[in-house]
Amino acid sequence: MTYLQSLTATQQVGLLFLILFGGLMLVSAVAVFTAMRDKSEQNDHGLTKFAADLRATWVGALVFWLAWVSGAPGATFLFAVFSFLALREFVTLMQTRRADHRSLMLAFFVVLPVQYILAGSRSFDLFTVFIPVYVFLAIPVLSALGGDPLRFLERNAKIQWGVMVCVFGLSHAPALLLLDFPHVHDRGPFLVFFLVIVTVTAQMLETFISSRLRRRPVARMIDRTFGLRAWALACLGAAFVGGLLFWITPFKLPQAMVMGLIAGAAGTLGEFVMTALKRDAGVNYWGNTGQVTGAVGLLDRVAPLCFAAPVFFHSVRWYFQLRG
Amino acid sequence: MNKADAMGFVLAAVARLITGAQGHWKGVPPKAEQRIYFANHQSHLDWVLVWATLPADLRVQTRPIAAADYWTKTPLRHWITREVFRAVYVDRERKEGGPDPLEPLIAALEQGDSLVIFPEGTRSNKGLPQEFKSGIFRLAKQFPHVQLIPCWIDNVQRVMPKGEVVPVPILCTVTFGAPCNLREDEPKAEFLVRAREAVVALKPGGHA
Numbered sequence: 001m002t003y004l005q006s007l008t009a010t011q012q013v014g015l016l017f018l019i020l021f022g023g024l025m026l027v028s029a030v031a032v033f034t035a036m037r038d039k040s041e042q043n044d045h046g047l048t049k050f051a052a053d054l055r056a057t058w059v060g061a062l063v064f065w066l067a068w069v070s071g072a073p074g075a076t077f078l079f080a081v082f083s084f085l086a087l088r089e090f091v092t093l094m095q096t097r098r099a100d101h102r103s104l105m106l107a108f109f110v111v112l113p114v115q116y117i118l119a120g121s122r123s124f125d126l127f128t129v130f131i132p133v134y135v136f137l138a139i140p141v142l143s144a145l146g147g148d149p150l151r152f153l154e155r156n157a158k159i160q161w162g163v164m165v166c167v168f169g170l171s172h173a174p175a176l177l178l179l180d181f182p183h184v185h186d187r188g189p190f191l192v193f194f195l196v197i198v199t200v201t202a203q204m205l206e207t208f209i210s211s212r213l214r215r216r217p218v219a220r221m222i223d224r225t226f227g228l229r230a231w232a233l234a235c236l237g238a239a240f241v242g243g244l245l246f247w248i249t250p251f252k253l254p255q256a257m258v259m260g261l262i263a264g265a266a267g268t269l270g271e272f273v274m275t276a277l278k279r280d281a282g283v284n285y286w287g288n289t290g291q292v293t294g295a296v297g298l299l300d301r302v303a304p305l306c307f308a309a310p311v312f313f314h315s316v317r318w319y320f321q322l323r324g
Numbered sequence: 325m326n327k328a329d330a331m332g333f334v335l336a337a338v339a340r341l342i343t344g345a346q347g348h349w350k351g352v353p354p355k356a357e358q359r360i361y362f363a364n365h366q367s368h369l370d371w372v373l374v375w376a377t378l379p380a381d382l383r384v385q386t387r388p389i390a391a392a393d394y395w396t397k398t399p400l401r402h403w404i405t406r407e408v409f410r411a412v413y414v415d416r417e418r419k420e421g422g423p424d425p426l427e428p429l430i431a432a433l434e435q436g437d438s439l440v441i442f443p444e445g446t447r448s449n450k451g452l453p454q455e456f457k458s459g460i461f462r463l464a465k466q467f468p469h470v471q472l473i474p475c476w477i478d479n480v481q482r483v484m485p486k487g488e489v490v491p492v493p494i495l496c497t498v499t500f501g502a503p504c505n506l507r508e509d510e511p512k513a514e515f516l517v518r519a520r521e522a523v524v525a526l527k528p529g530g531h532a
Contacts, residue, residue: 084493087493088344088493088494088495089495091492091493091494092479092494092495096482098485101485101488101492104492104494105490105492108492108493109490
């Protein structure tokens with residue numbers, strides 16, 4: 001461990017990508033062989049879901065690599081694009097009316113860029129309150145000026161939810177990148193890496209364990225596989241992976257495990273909430289193109305991160321009393 | 325690449341960024357055959373969306389219909405419709421004893437071009453399309469070898485409602501159905517109803 005910590009940041013990054021892409025290739029190879037060998041019907045559904053998750057992990061890893069290569073401004077821009085695409089998908093599935101046009105314009109063309117500029121310029125105090133305080137008021141005001149009282153609360157709640165999840169939540173990922181710790185520099189990218197790995201691990205473990213453990217689901221109408229035991233095990237797994245990665249973070253081993261637990265728990269619960277949301281919107285799976293306009297599947301992929309990133313960011317910032 | 329091609333590229337890119345411009349080819353594959361696409365009409369963006377959804381090789385031979393009085397008024401409008409979209413201009417006002425308003429469409433079809441038409445004649449924002457005008461029947465009768473493809477354009481009225489100028493990013497889809505050609509001895513009224521139903525049947529579920 002002391003050897004790992006003695007490496008320079010660049011060397012550590014190199015090592016990380018080696019581990020990450022190596023591991024992914026290994027898992028993909030195993031998945032390909034399993035798919036060739038095992039043709040039985042009952043495993044089919046679990047395997048396709050696993051394959052989809054694996055593909056998403058590949059994409060996530062590549063995106064992270066791109067973010068690393070392009071540096072802080074590039075990463076901020078990259079996440080802003082993801083925010084835009086996710087919000088576009090979210091708004092499509094939620095019924096809005098004509099009177100909401102102005103509030104939607106505000107959300108897409110003002111709130112989104114401003115939030116990412118705030119993240120990029122490290123104005124974290126304003127960054128934290130901009131959407132929950134100022135935008136919270138601005139959106140219903142514009143909506144009310146639209147002059148349509150029908151389902152007013154519902155429509156505004158939908159837009160505000162979309163902004164909170166897709167813009168506020170996701171913008172915490174590049175903010176992590178820019179968070180400055182005393183005594184250690186350039187640790188931001190490692191934190192994002194830590195967060196992504198931990199949430200993805202928790203999500204995949206949750207899928208995997210719940211397909212093995214045939215338990216009674218806690219909320220059958222929302223998710224037929226989500227069980228408390230699988231969830232708890234997935235969170236523990238996330239804590240374990242977080243502990244394994246402690247050497248790249250500014251944390252000590254126990255801190256890293258707790259942070260892993262927090263991020264993993266927030267991510268999996270976030271995904272659960274998102275499932276409830278899409279049931280409400282009449283979608284069984286975000287990716288069922290052709291059935292419902294707008295279900296492209298990106299939202300499915302970023303949802304855990306959207307919920308985990310702010311929780312993780314504020315836990316770190318509060319615990320370490322960071323001002324920057 | 326000349327100016328018109330560049331403009332077309334930019335417009336298609338913007339349409340994709342804002343609406344996703346997804347095409348679902350349910351009834352026919354996207355093949356470069358001569359076709360008349362007919363769709364529901366809810367917004368000014370309808371044509372751009374259909375056009376952006378088509379693959380590049382189909383785009384060059386597919387033309388929109390444009391009202392001559394509006395789309396030739398300023399040099400920019402004229403240039404975009406003429407050079408970028410190669411629009412077929414029609415007169416909205418039918419003069420007594422004047423030329424057949426379908427004349428330009430017939431000329432374009434005789435050249436072998438494909439067309440995108442909106443048989444309702446006007447934009448409707450009531451959800452379901454209004455009754456179809458008879459022009460499509462006459463084209464179907466005169467060009468029995470040209471495939472008539474029904475299309476449903478979904479969500480576009482939410483992108484830019486009437487009276488707004490800035491579009492909001494919302495995903496849209498265009499669903500292309502199976503060919504709906506004129507049957508032998510099919511009466512006009514029956515065909516128009518059947519064509520309209522073919523369009524409505526393509527509407528995706530999930531919301532009202």
